[in-house]
Amino acid sequence: ARLDHAADALGEVASTVAQVGEKLDKAQRQHQSSALQELRRTQTAQDRQRMVQQFTAVSTVMEEMAAEFELFERSDGTSANLVSDVLYEFALEPLDVSCRVDRFERMTVEILAMRGEGVKVNKAELTNEISKACGRTFSQPSISRTQTSWRLVFCEKPRxxxxxxxxxxxxxxxxxxxxxxxxxxxxxxxxxxxxxxxxxxxxxxxxxxxxxxxxxxxxxxxxxxxxxxxxxxxxxxxxxxxxxxxxxxxxxxxxxxxxxxxxxxxxxxxxxxxxxxxxxxxxxxxxxxxxxxxxxxxxxxxxxxxxxxxxxxxxxxxxxxxxxxxxxxxxxxxxxxxxxxxxxxxxxxxxxxxxxxxxxxxxxxxxxxxxxxxxx
Known part of the structure; x- marks a missing residue:
């Protein structure tokens, strides 16, 4: 619900930016006549339109995430705690761990973690230990890295x-x-x-x-x-x-x-x-x-x-x-x-x-x- 609300809010922001831009353009057209002023107005309008597009894109992203969460029927807090314990054993500091089970009883483990400087992680060993902790068989994770954190997603072994x-x-x-x-x-x-x-x-x-x-x-x-x-x-x-x-x-x-x-x-x-x-x-x-x-x-x-x-x-x-x-x-x-x-x-x-x-x-x-x- 919070994501839906935030997505709606961002969508309204995008609409508002567009409306304000149209009003500013109308006001500027009444007072500007030189070619240089027109060029600046055009550039400003283009920049504003790009901002609207970015707000709209972010709004859509949040709507998609909200819809994705609705596909999962329940969260497994016990498994999430066990996964956190495993992460510490691999010198990974968990910032957030979720173990979600969908309507087909398939579990997805999503982890946001910090890695200690110089620490190397064996993906196969980590996958094996998380599989044991959850009592399921996972494939090796998809990993997305930023300068400050890692996002790891494990899914159950497919067909x-x-x-x-x-x-x-x-x-x-x-x-x-x-x-x-x-x-x-x-x-x-x-x-x-x-x-x-x-x-x-x-x-x-x-x-x-x-x-x-x-x-x-x-x-x-x-x-x-x-x-x-x-x-x-x-x-x-x-x-x-x-x-x-x-x-x-x-x-x-x-x-x-x-x-x-x-x-x-x-x-x-x-x-x-x-x-x-x-x-x-x-x-x-x-x-x-x-x-x-x-x-x-x-x-x-x-x-x-x-x-x-x-x-x-x-x-x-x-x-x-x-x-x-x-x-x-x-x-x-x-x-x-x-x-x-x-x-x-x-x-x-x-x-x-x-x-x-x-x-x-x-x-x-x-x-x-x-x-x-x-x-x-």
Missing amino acids: FRAVMGSARHNCYNNLLCGDSTRCFEDGTGRYIAILSDGMGTGGRAAVDGVMVSDLLAQLIQAGVGFDSALQIVNNAMGVKSGDESTATVDIACIDLYTGITEFMKAGAAMSFVREDGKVHPVDAPGIPVGILEQASFHCTQEELGSDDLVVLVSDGALCEGTAWITALLEGASDSKTPQELAEAIVAGAVARRSDEHDDDVTAIVMKLHAYSQQAD
């Missing part, structure tokens, strides 16, 4: 795990690449792959691609929802430089408990799914970040099972069409690892290029494995 491989070709073998990737488990039973393609090639594109992928990963790992994270990044693209900065965003989010995979795209290239040996494309056209004031994903879902593949590529891989990628994936034996498949896609795209131009090419391949299976 699947994702094995990932990635490969990249830099345009004309440049040192810098406009494509940037981040892949990680978020600590709540989801495997997330992010591919961002900074528009163009070389240094400017590399800065945009890395900025987008890194910021998105940091926000998502900190618990911010996908839509809010995208809007925050979109706002950041607008203020980082006076020049236009744009980048595509391609996200695949795999629920490791169910196999349901959500594809979220903002101007990104087509993806591919191999399900029961058959390949089909996944496309969701949209607009890259950094162009419009409001950014949004175009989304679609697939339900996958063991041995199925998810493939993300940048647009440089599609210059000669998609039929050859479909044939490559359908013809690949089960013994082919995701890394081998990613390298084959990138090499194939480079070799097939027929227009005497080059481009950055990136491929991410993820394969689902049931935990009873031996992963590649």
